[in-house]
Amino acid sequence: MKKQLLFILVMLLSTGSLHAAPTPAVAYEKGTVVFVGPLDQSMQKQYQMAKGELVSIRMTSGPEAGKVVDTFNFVSSHSAYEIKVNPGDKVIVAVTHDLGKTSYYVSDFDRFDYVYVLGGLFVLALVVFGGFIGAKSVFVIAFSVLLIFKFFIGQVLAHQxxxxxxxxxxxxxxxxxxxxxxxxxxxxxxxxxxxxxxxxxxxxxxxxxxxxxxxxxxxxxxxxxxxxxxxxxxxxxxxxxxxxxxxxxxxxxxxxxxxxxxxxxxxxxxxxxxxxxxxxxxxxxxxxxxxxxxxxxxxxxxxxxxxxxxxxxxxxxxxxxxxxxxxxxxxxxxxxxxxxxxxxxxxxxxxxxxxxxxxxxx
Missing domain, CATH: 1.20.1640 (Multidrug efflux transporter AcrB transmembrane fold)
Incomplete structure (x- = not known):
């Protein structure tokens, strides 16, 4: 079943449609959860789903930065792929514009900022404890990563x-x-x-x-x-x-x-x-x-x-x-x-x- 779902996802990504109308463009922006609570009556009628919650998000990037938007977040407690958020969580928000209406969805957690923190600690530890050798280690690591990502992967894609x-x-x-x-x-x-x-x-x-x-x-x-x-x-x-x-x-x-x-x-x-x-x-x-x-x-x-x-x-x-x-x-x-x-x-x-x-x- 998982492989079948993966195949369907690939088809959607590669073709954009399955003999249907084009799907609306999706923009991904950053946001911070400010409120999580039960659905009000209007949202219950709109989404017609009992298992879910109202999530208010303050946008922190994009043209709507600073704006607080509301969205429905489906929660069933049975799926490993659901995103359970709490106030204060940093998230990635999928923003769609379809027929003049803008919709917002919690796409995933905003995790990569913490990668920068860990990377900074890694470099700091190398330089503090390794001195000049540690600084040179940072250089060769950066060189190796760039060589693989910029040159090697590019050549793989070029098939030369x-x-x-x-x-x-x-x-x-x-x-x-x-x-x-x-x-x-x-x-x-x-x-x-x-x-x-x-x-x-x-x-x-x-x-x-x-x-x-x-x-x-x-x-x-x-x-x-x-x-x-x-x-x-x-x-x-x-x-x-x-x-x-x-x-x-x-x-x-x-x-x-x-x-x-x-x-x-x-x-x-x-x-x-x-x-x-x-x-x-x-x-x-x-x-x-x-x-x-x-x-x-x-x-x-x-x-x-x-x-x-x-x-x-x-x-x-x-x-x-x-x-x-x-x-x-x-x-x-x-x-x-x-x-x-x-x-x-x-x-x-x-x-x-x-x-x-x-x-x-x-």
Missing amino acids: YSLTLLTLAVAAVIAMATQLVISGLSRKTLAAVLGTIGGVAIAGLLSMLAIKLMHLTGLDSEEAMLLKASTLSNIDFQGVLFAGMVFGALGAVMDVTISIASAVYEVKSVHPAISFKELVQAGMNVGRDIMGTMSNTLILAYAGSALPLMLLIASQQNAPMLKILNLNLIVTEFARALTGSIGLICAIPLTAMIAAMLLNRD
Whole structure:
């Protein structure tokens, strides 16, 4: 039923009508709830619904900013998609103009202002506790986000390049920019960059094999199905899935490789006469300590995002597990977590050997 409703929504969004009159344009503005109470008699006659409440909203954006408007908010206490508001809540108001009449509806909560607050606290914590390195971290985070959102997504929509090559190129650029800005130009940084590229390449190769051999479609989420059913049906969703696997592993692999390279560098600085084999062994000793926790970090990150899915499976006592375990959605989550973890593990010996080789050069 949920997928059917999603399909109907897609059709409405993509066509604007189902062989009917055009739907009125909708504008979305911000507002603050000032009153919530029972319907008066006129609104009961207007909406002919008993289960609802009168909501008064002070508009805070748009041409009607400052104006208090009244609207009906349906509440049945049975749907997870209803919006139960209280005085003081910030909301998004859908404003429609149809046949000379303006109507207002509570569309959703206004949440993104709090994202700015959390983002500000995140930047403040980085700068206060990280100092100059923290400030550089803010820069590389902004660079990575802009590169993905402005360049990578734009190229995906343009269909000009292979999504596999594009993903690997963007991952390499992010790895180089991050390590160079944070650690500077040195042999240690070069070892971390090469180890990252190697680990991510291994994760990417395994991701491609998993997608092909497991027949993964990339349509494992409602967002992907929404894109497929609407105007972006020609996108390579298997390629998008590959990109998600690679980018998901990239951050953890970078963390591991710079730790290994830094450890090998410190050992070399304390014992300049140490041999190549001993340097590699030192890097591996540090890597083994990191390996368990970082692999667990990846698994827990994916498990946390899939927690509702795991609860759904656990609640179905009589469901056929053979069918469930082979669902595209389930296998995709396993493949995503395991390919990234394998790439992370392989990056440890790669970085240890590359760092030892570079630091032992005269």
